[in-house]
Amino acid sequence: xxxxxxxxxxxxxxxxxxxxxxxxxxxxxxxxxxxxxxxxxxxxxxxxxxxxxxxxxxxxxxxxxxxxxxxxxxxxxxxxxxxxxxxxxxxxxxxxxxxxxxxxxxxxxxxxxxxxxxxxxxxxxxxxxxxxxxxxxxxxxxxxxxxxxxxxxxxxxxxxxxxxxxxxxxxxxxxxxxxxxxxxxxxxxxxxxxxxxxxxxxxxxxxxxxxxxxxxxxxxxxxxx
Amino acid sequence: xxxxxxxxxxxxxxxxxxxxxxxxxxxxxxxxxxxxxxxxxxxxxxxxxxxxxxxxxxxxxxxxxxxxxxxxxxxxxxxxxxxxxxxxxxxxxxxxxxxx
Numbered sequence: 001x002x003x004x005x006x007x008x009x010x011x012x013x014x015x016x017x018x019x020x021x022x023x024x025x026x027x028x029x030x031x032x033x034x035x036x037x038x039x040x041x042x043x044x045x046x047x048x049x050x051x052x053x054x055x056x057x058x059x060x061x062x063x064x065x066x067x068x069x070x071x072x073x074x075x076x077x078x079x080x081x082x083x084x085x086x087x088x089x090x091x092x093x094x095x096x097x098x099x100x101x102x103x104x105x106x107x108x109x110x111x112x113x114x115x116x117x118x119x120x121x122x123x124x125x126x127x128x129x130x131x132x133x134x135x136x137x138x139x140x141x142x143x144x145x146x147x148x149x150x151x152x153x154x155x156x157x158x159x160x161x162x163x164x165x166x167x168x169x170x171x172x173x174x175x176x177x178x179x180x181x182x183x184x185x186x187x188x189x190x191x192x193x194x195x196x197x198x199x200x201x202x203x204x205x206x207x208x209x210x211x212x213x214x215x216x217x218x219x220x221x222x223x224x225x
Numbered sequence: 226x227x228x229x230x231x232x233x234x235x236x237x238x239x240x241x242x243x244x245x246x247x248x249x250x251x252x253x254x255x256x257x258x259x260x261x262x263x264x265x266x267x268x269x270x271x272x273x274x275x276x277x278x279x280x281x282x283x284x285x286x287x288x289x290x291x292x293x294x295x296x297x298x299x300x301x302x303x304x305x306x307x308x309x310x311x312x313x314x315x316x317x318x319x320x321x322x323x324x325x
């Protein structure tokens with residue numbers, strides 16, 4: 001009795017976590033509100049972290065929680081809040097004639113997957129009792145010996161991502177008339193060209209010589225030292 | 226011990242859901258999250274193989290995939306912010322041209 005309980009416990013845990021993962025994934029795709037999708041995706045990440053624990057990979061499980069559920073999803077939720085995303089509107093279905101083709105292809109895909117699942121046996125697993133591979137020690141050792149170069153390249157990738165994100169997020173779109181040079185002053189026209197005092201035009205420039213140049217009144221702007 | 230192919234089947238199911246989400250969804254952030262789901266299903270495959278063959282390389286790959294996902298999140302959300310600023314919409318159908 002106890003032995004059978006101990007025997008089936010990993011399977012029960014696996015099916016619970018797998019069901020949680022698949023259910024949250026389906027909920028993520030079917031939700032129309034992106035915020036609910038994000039919360040469902042966090043459920044998937046937590047379920048996957050539990051599955052990593054059943055695979056004796058505690059380090060990856062913790063990193064999964066910290067990096068995915070902690071960092072990336074906070075960023076996503078932050079952007080959702082920032083943009084005040086509205087729910088997706090339901091659109092009229094286009095290309096309706098493709099539905100049978102999609103169903104047929106999906107059936108073929110499922111048949112292939114089922115064939116592999118039921119008729120292809122597991123490869124022989126490594127002998128039990130070998131070195132523990134999921135521990136932080138083995139991962140750190142591998143990361144700084146065999147895979148040192150990919151690790152360093154990863155740091156460059158992160159640096160590029162930071163620079164790219166800052167460049168993208170900076171407000172670069174400037175409409176005409178909005179261009180504000182720091183330190184520029186508005187010069188009325190009569191101060192630049194007393195002969196054209198009737199014009200109400202205003203120019204922005206640092207000095208009167210620059211303003212005159214901008215108005216096409218001759219004179220070149222002096223180069224600043 | 227749970228057979229390896231159960232993990233692979235679960236990973237395949239999650240990946241398929243992610244692909245379906247990318248195709249079905251029109252919201253850019255939702256598509257982004259579906260891509261994250263696909264990356265995670267691949268991670269599950271790598272960890273399962275790593276655990277079954279007692280080779281730490283798979284878990285190192287997962288580590289690197291996670292850093293790539295973090296970089297992708299930063300750049301992808303930056304692109305989403307820039308698109309939203311230009312078009313006042315997150316619908317990818319509104320952003321089907323690369324110019325304004």
